Amino acid sequence: MDITLHVDGEPRSLSVDTRTTVLDALRERLGVTAPKKGCDHGQCGSCTCLVDGRRVTTCLILAVQYDGAQITTAAGLGTESELHAMQQAFVDHDGFQCGYCTPGQICSAVGMLDEARNGAPSHVTADLTAPVALDAEEIRERMSGNLCRCGAYVNIVAAIGELAP
């Protein structure tokens, strides 16, 4: 099927087998390798991108479902000379070791902060109707869909905390 994905601001048209996930379309067909394939079952979060503005696991969504969608990968958040504030925070706090989970962590963190700014509560929010304040416990809960096998969590939480409302 012929589809168009708007990847990091650029329209990219391609023909895909119906079985192709958004992740595979990005990596294998379009050469966009910022999102990583970890578990390929929606459990590790390394493929996380912002799709139409929301963080999702791109390994579990079919490209044909998302014809016309706006997809932002970690590579599209900033440029090498002008990093996105979240990218800079990860650098400043040494929020990674091997770096494989990092693009997913960063996209997830950006999407998570938007959710918090919109007032979305989490599992650990004591008062469901109060304004959201992100402490370390809240950040850890909201980022539980992103695994880091190096265990860089302490610095990841610190990096995100720098930008948290």
Place this chain on the structure above:
Amino acid sequence: MRPFEYERAVDAAGAVAALAGRPNAAYLAGGTNLVDHMKLGIANPELLVDVGHALDVRIDALTDGGLRIGAGVRNADLAADMRVRERYPALARALLSGASGQLRNLATTGGNLLQRTRCPYFQDATTPCNKREPGSGCSALDGYTRHHAILGASEQCVATHPSDMAVALLVFDAVVQVVGPNGPRRIAIADLHRLPGDAPERDTTLEHGELITHVALPNLPIAARSTYRKVRDRASYAFALVSTAAAVELAGDGTIADVRIAFGGLAHKPWRATLAEDELRGRPPTEDAVRAAALAELRAAEPLRDNAFKIPMASGALVATLRELTAGA
């Protein structure tokens, strides 16, 4: 993954028509469960009818004061809706305790109800499983059963239902609205999921081709004092070993005027604890009374090799839940 055709439906009627007469076709919404199952080779539809653009994504106020939730409403959006947070907090809590932020942004209300068991044998295409392949046997019966059912199971299947959301909907007596080849119908949430019996391949009472369009929450004052407690092997992003949703209304003298209780993680369907509810009405919510009520409900439990702990865990969860709901009252 086996090859399949893909069709995008523009409305519910079109989706139903596209599936009609296609026994090996399936609806696709968020895809978080179905696409995974297709990768694992345990679901092999020949046609996917994408209802992502066909389902209602609104949460509407009903004239009776209840809410009507479109089946396409994402789990994240339902949990964040202020009316749900204020008036049906157990539902918001249940949703927020499930999956991860990324998955809650994809998963829909209808799909959440229709997600399938996380029994590891069901998800492993190389092992016998009566739910996946009727008549092939149950690998769990002699296997690792920490996560399996203690109530209402059969010799065919001991799987549990994985949804948190459905447990909360059950205490609120939600109504599931569907359309199908024979028109629309409404199903009480208590009648949607079924016990395995001798047909464990059927999780629900839906017929092939029926599509969930909405879930209606009744106007229910007791729901404002409700919550959901989930006990699991990790603090986040894990399925329940045991969970409980409860709502309570106290009388002026501090006794329980009305109470609603459901358990997750114990059975092939969310389990409404009517025996425990009956025990507790008219009594003060003391720890002893709540524990005794839970154990009355669990008297019929038949634990497997690895899950007898679920009996004290479920009663403990209910004690903690009602303590929280009645504290300071």
